[in-house]
Amino acid sequence: MRACPSCGRPAETRGEAPHAPFCSARCRLIDLGSWLDEAYRIPAETAEGTTPGELDARDEP
Numbered sequence: 613m614r615a616c617p618s619c620g621r622p623a624e625t626r627g628e629a630p631h632a633p634f635c636s637a638r639c640r641l642i643d644l645g646s647w648l649d650e651a652y653r654i655p656a657e658t659a660e661g662t663t664p665g666e667l668d669a670r671d672e673p
């Protein structure tokens with residue numbers, strides 16, 4: 613048994629555990645949701661910082 617990465621409660625991690633390493637489907641979705649939130653946030657910031665004005669210039673007629 614190890615702690616669920618989402619809620620910290622003991623989670624079943626043996627082969628038959630359907631939601632390993634999480635304790636439940638709900639915790640798995642919560643963790644996936646927060647991961648996606650981070651994944652969307654990071655590219656949005658870097659795209660703005662690495663190409664200043666380039667995307668805007670391409671859209672202008």
Ligand SMILES: [Zn+2]
Pocket residue numbers: 616617618619620621623634635636639
């Ligand atoms: Zn959990």
